[in-house]
Amino acid sequence: xxxxxxxxxxxxxxxxxxxxxxxxxxxxxxxxxxxxxxxxxxxxxxxxxxxxxxxxxxxxxxxxxxxxxxxxxxxxxxxxxxxxxxxxxxxxxxxxxxxxxxxxxxxxxxxxxxxxxxxxxxxxxxxxxxxxxxxxxxxxxxxxxxxxxxxxxxxxxxxxxxxxxxxxxxxxxxxxxxxxxxxxxxxxxxxxxxxxxxxxxxxxx
Amino acid sequence: xxxxxxxxxxxxxxxxxxxxxxxxxxxxxxxxxxxxxxxxxxxxxxxxxxxxxxxxxxxxxxxxxxxxxxxxxxxxxxxxxxxxxxxxxxxxxxxxxxxxxxxxxxxxxxxxxxxxxxxxxxxxxxxxxxxxxxxxxxxxxxxxxxxxxxxxxxxxxxxxxxxxxxxxxxxxxxxxxxxxxxxxxxxxxxxxxxxxxxxxxxxxxxxxxxxxxxxxxxxxxxxxxxxxxxxxxxxxxxxxxxxxxxxxxxxxxxxxxxxxxxxxxxxxxxxxxxxxxxxxxxxxxxxxxxxxxxxxxxxxxxxxxxxxxxxxxxxxxxxxxxxxxxxx
Numbered sequence: 001x002x003x004x005x006x007x008x009x010x011x012x013x014x015x016x017x018x019x020x021x022x023x024x025x026x027x028x029x030x031x032x033x034x035x036x037x038x039x040x041x042x043x044x045x046x047x048x049x050x051x052x053x054x055x056x057x058x059x060x061x062x063x064x065x066x067x068x069x070x071x072x073x074x075x076x077x078x079x080x081x082x083x084x085x086x087x088x089x090x091x092x093x094x095x096x097x098x099x100x101x102x103x104x105x106x107x108x109x110x111x112x113x114x115x116x117x118x119x120x121x122x123x124x125x126x127x128x129x130x131x132x133x134x135x136x137x138x139x140x141x142x143x144x145x146x147x148x149x150x151x152x153x154x155x156x157x158x159x160x161x162x163x164x165x166x167x168x169x170x171x172x173x174x175x176x177x178x179x180x181x182x183x184x185x186x187x188x189x190x191x192x193x194x195x196x197x198x199x200x201x202x203x204x205x
Numbered sequence: 206x207x208x209x210x211x212x213x214x215x216x217x218x219x220x221x222x223x224x225x226x227x228x229x230x231x232x233x234x235x236x237x238x239x240x241x242x243x244x245x246x247x248x249x250x251x252x253x254x255x256x257x258x259x260x261x262x263x264x265x266x267x268x269x270x271x272x273x274x275x276x277x278x279x280x281x282x283x284x285x286x287x288x289x290x291x292x293x294x295x296x297x298x299x300x301x302x303x304x305x306x307x308x309x310x311x312x313x314x315x316x317x318x319x320x321x322x323x324x325x326x327x328x329x330x331x332x333x334x335x336x337x338x339x340x341x342x343x344x345x346x347x348x349x350x351x352x353x354x355x356x357x358x359x360x361x362x363x364x365x366x367x368x369x370x371x372x373x374x375x376x377x378x379x380x381x382x383x384x385x386x387x388x389x390x391x392x393x394x395x396x397x398x399x400x401x402x403x404x405x406x407x408x409x410x411x412x413x414x415x416x417x418x419x420x421x422x423x424x425x426x427x428x429x430x431x432x433x434x435x436x437x438x439x440x441x442x443x444x445x446x447x448x449x450x451x452x453x454x455x456x457x458x459x460x461x462x463x464x465x466x467x468x469x470x471x472x473x474x475x476x477x478x479x480x481x482x483x484x485x486x487x488x489x490x491x492x493x494x495x496x497x498x499x500x501x502x503x504x505x506x507x508x509x510x511x512x513x514x515x516x517x518x519x520x521x522x523x524x525x526x527x528x529x530x531x532x533x
Contacts, residue, residue, distance in 0.1 A: 003502050004336055005276040014512045017505060020323045023316035027518055030526040031309075048372070049306045049531040051315060053521035065302055068295070069379050080529050088245050090235070121241030121367045124533065154243075156532075182288040188385035190392035194461075197396040201462065 032058035033083055034066050035115075035126070037074040044076065044126040046115065055079065055164045063173060069183060072174045074166040082162040084135035086155040090120065095155050096147045102140040105133040110159060112138035114146055117154035124156055135159070221432075224249045236437055241367035244310040244533065255438055257311045258327070260369050264304035265322045265329035269503050270350075271297040273333055277343040289386050293347065296383065300376045307368040310531055323508045330354075331489060332415045334497030341394060341401075341408035348387030349412070349454060353419050355380060356450045365437035368533055388457075395461040402462075409458070410466045417467075417484040418492075420447040426486060451479040 003009050029051045035044040047066045052058035058077045067075055086095045095117075109131040115124040127146045132138035135157040142155065166173070181187045221229070228247050235242065242248055275294045281287040305315050321327040332350055337343050355377070362373035394405040421443035433439040441449075452472075458465060469482045492500070 001502060001505055004338065007276075007279075008502060008506060011506070011509050012513075014509055017501065017508070018324055020320055020508060020511060023320055025314075025316070026522065026526055026528055028315040028319070029518075029522070030528055031306075031531045033532060046533060048303055048375075048533075049309075050302070053523050053526075057521075065299055068299065080531055081527065083532055085532060088243055090240065120243065121370060123371065180292070182285065183292045183382055185381040185385040188382070188389040190389040193396050194392050197392075198460070 029053045031080045032062070032077045033080055034058075034062040035076050035078075036066055036072055038071055040073045042073070044074070044115075046124040049080065050077070059164045067174060067177075071177065074171070075173075076163050076165045078158055078163045082158055084139070084157045086139060088154050089151075090153065092151055094147070095152050096139075096143045099139045099143050099155070100136075101143070102134075102137045105137050107133040109133055110161060113158045113160050113163065114138065114142045115156040115158070116146070116152045118150060118152060120153050124154065129160065130157075220251055221249060233435070236365045236435075241370060242365050243367045244530070251432070252436055252438065253311050255433060256366055256369065257308050257313050259438065260304055260308040260311075261313065261318050261321070261327055262329060264301045264308060264318065265327060266333065267297045267301035267304060268322070268507070269329045269333045270346075271301075272503055272506060273335070273337040273499075274343050274346055276337060277340060280340070281343075282340060286390070290343075290347075293383050293386065296379050300372075300379070303372040303375060304369075306531060307366075307372045310368045310533065312530060314528070319511065323504060323511060325495065325504065328493060330419065331493050331497070332412075332419050333503060334492050334500045335412070335415050336499050338411070339404055339408060341404040342412065344387060344390040344394060344405065345408045345412045346387075347383060348391050349416060349458075350419065351380065351383045351387055352454055353416065353450050355384060356446055356453070357420070360440035360446065363437070364440055371533075391461065395463070406463055409463055413466050414484060414488070415492075417447065417481065418486075418489045420444075420450065422486055422489065423483065448479050451481070455479070 001008060001011065031049045032052055032055065033049055034047045036047045037044045047062075050058050050061040050065055052061050055077065058079075059075070062075055062077050066072075087098050089095045089098065110133075112130045112132055112135060114127045114130055116127040117124050128142070130138045130141050130145065132141055138157040139155055142157070229249060232242070232246075232248060232252075235246075242252075271294045274290065274297075278287060278290050278294065281290050305318060308318060309315055318327070322329070337346065358373050358377055358380075362370055362377060364370055364373075391405060394401045424442045424444045430439050430442075434442075451470075455465065455470070455472075467482050469480060472479050491497070495501075
């Protein structure tokens, strides 16, 4: 291949131009939902997804994709399949109105993280944790405990043990962010140079 | 951020007659109220199809757009520029990830999108089919191509599809450094030696025609996109976006003492619109259809990367995983 870039010229010749075997399902792996806590004391909020082969790698990729540029205190990821979602509502209808009340289910209670969507078009925000035997029951309990009058358009319940949280020892992952000034718009001040240039231009004409 | 000048397929609105009229009216009323559409909401097939197409094109543009700049990382003038350029290129590839995810919520898998890029079935921003001969070409992209993309993306961020808007908000926030960095690079060339000034002037001469193409065909010849505007898929006409770009950046280019290679370029004080020589739309079509100087190289680089990464993806595949469409 001809190119201005020697690294491109050195690429090995594999296969044929424009031809590729159609990819099998999951060639790009399954998806994981990513949540970021932007600062200590703030709530976690949903940021997006990453594709990864497992939870641990999803955590690493999420760090790179979602916390490369802005402040982050803590990060967590969970397999998309672990998220139990309520129906979406609109207008003045609260999604909790569609959640049936479930009482006294048998079985051991585990922790569920509840996320609320408070404005359509925005992100889901962590609302609290609930002990329950199933995600359905967690939503039912959240209906009485976390439903505080505001209209909520969508609810997520996620079993906490399925979530990969940031451990205490990992909190220093983001310590170096403020040192990376070359990623900061404020570091690129060309104004002075430009001013001198324009003055010289004016003086010479 | 590199999206812009999207090409839309011929829009056949006949299919709309088959949509449920009550649902369609509700859908349009929601957009009219300024509410966002979320993945689980009902939407017309045409809306889904065109959005997938647009977001996917945008994602491909980020991936391919990383190539002409990335080639200069090894030869960037100095350590600071090298660090900045690496961070910028990493951002672009990160933006592609965000955009692929947004498109995925509409039901097209990432596997399929990547295959369609490599086989040439889906397009990407035409401007990246041109080579970066010198460092000044790279600076032109960092400053002005990014600037053009920002004009488009700020408009699209007000669109109707929730996941795309959220991705764009994030992208726009990350983008501020790219524009400042690019301007900084050009100011340094402009205030440098005669050789440096000439180098940027040459780059400007080379890149101006593709820059004018960047916003897509003129409204006079562009496919009718009324329904896409109504649904807030497309937020402004190609000519509006081009005009806004000229308004913001032509004075900044002139300020640095450079000449834009179009003697007809001037602002009409009565209409406050820019007048310019009509870009060569035949050339635009030729390049989009594979005839540009770098089309082949760009796609080959992607294809070979896919082929070489295959064994890694195979080795890491988790058999227990099952694909579900991401939620938001």
